[in-house]
Amino acid sequence: MSELDLYAKYLDLGARLGRSGEDLAEWVEDKVRQGMERSDRQIERERKREEMELQRQREEREMQKEESQRQLELRRLELEAETKRIELGSKHHTDGAGPRPNYATQRPKIPSLNDSSQVDLYLERFERHATAFGWPETEWASCLSSLW
Structure with a gap:
């Protein structure tokens, strides 16, 4: 809600509550200030919530990337070990796998x-x-x- 809308809302409400003159003006100013502060706090909370969500998403992507790298490294090591096993098996024929x-x-x-x-x-x-x-x-x- 804009500041102008808040003035109109509280001016109408204050008049219905029987306020008038300087008292009405001070009351409206106070309510508009409180409403604007409340709105600012809400905007700040939403901004922080969005920042936290973005940070969480970045961390999640980073974790997925690290997990992917770990999986790739593990697969590379498995392939290396398999290659060495095959090399040793073909050299010594003692691994028991494959045809004799x-x-x-x-x-x-x-x-x-x-x-x-x-x-x-x-x-x-x-x-x-x-x-x-x-x-x-x-x-x-x-x-x-x-x-x-």
Whole structure:
């Protein structure tokens, strides 16, 4: 409500209450001043409420942005770990995931063990072959048994 509207409202009300002259003028001035102060306080409260809402929205967007960044970083780390796991798995074949490598295709070219006195030489050749092909030691026994 504008100041002029408040004057008109309180002038009419004061007259109906039996006020007149200087008393009416002072009463109207006092009521208009109080009404304007009240209006100013209400406007200030609304302004502060809007500022708080804007601040809350900014903080919420910032939190969402930080959460997004955390999620991206977590996903990046997961992908890095998966890549390393795959690299290690393909290098050592010990991760237990995925298809088991076919060691038969990498069968060592060593002669059969005919003379049991040469077991040490036979095993040494096998170990060199297995190491050269990067077979995990946990698989050596099954690979060796397939040769006999």
